[in-house]
Amino acid sequence: MKLLFIFLFSLTISAQTENNLEIKDSLAPKLENIKWISGNWKGEAFGGQTEENWSEPSAGSMMATFKLINDGKVSFYEIEIIREVGNSLVLQLKHFDNDLKGWETKNETVDFPLKKITATQVIFEGMSFEKVSENEMNVYVDLENEEGEIEIVKFKYTK
Template sequence: MRLFFFFSVLFVQSLVAQNTVSFEEGTTSPEATLLDVEWMTGHWKGEAFGGITEEIWSPPLGGSMMFSFKLVVNGMVNFYELGHIKEVGGTLLLQLKHFGGDLKGWEEKNDTVDFKLVKLEPNKVFFDDFTLERISDQEINLYVVVGDDEGNQEEVQFNYKRQ
């Protein structure tokens, strides 16, 4: 019975996160540069969370690629994210901060949400529970594991088209 429970848990976890992987403590991030994610550069729009999503990614400059994210629901900004992917110690680190529609920060002043690089594939970049996928020059997917106040987690897909 325990073996059945164990495999049931593994099966459910695989359904929850099919396109993301978690960074395991004690491992190191692979070597990478901004050239590995330069294809993210541009203006992207899609739909998620019951609204319109927009991301704008700058080209590599100064060791980072800056991005902004906006979610608009019923004609009103729900929240923003501001962040970057930066080169650190021969690898990449994705960092971001959240802001409400009124630009009040969610994280403490000096805190960021950090995603360590886990692995690279030709058209996919896997950060800790956050994956960037290049479908074509005109389409990308982002997959993010999000949680709620009860500790439940699910993988959310954002499909974007180049603007």
């Protein structure tokens, strides 16, 4: 009985320590804490070349354009923003065909609420940014496959 009590007590202490570490490691949901995302990034995904260009924070937002090129032709574009909403951030985007015809309706956006920011990660629900170095960044996107299962697609970018 005493051994069980010590084990349960140590689990409680461990969980409290992990919770405290998470709080200490988390940064405030401010654009200044994620400005490392800004820049002109290039990489590969979906069997083609990708470009993603993020602005510096200004006027309560950051904006980006994304382009996927397959076989020398644009497959699709995205316009993305990260903006301050209340005491948090939200990432919103819209998709466009190569002729700028929108995928979403006029007033519809794909939204990713913020979950957490650390010195090297910005984690939104369904999309995350990871700072590898000053000139390297990974972006992870949750996509639903044809079977309805979620797959994580990794975009490996360099400046």
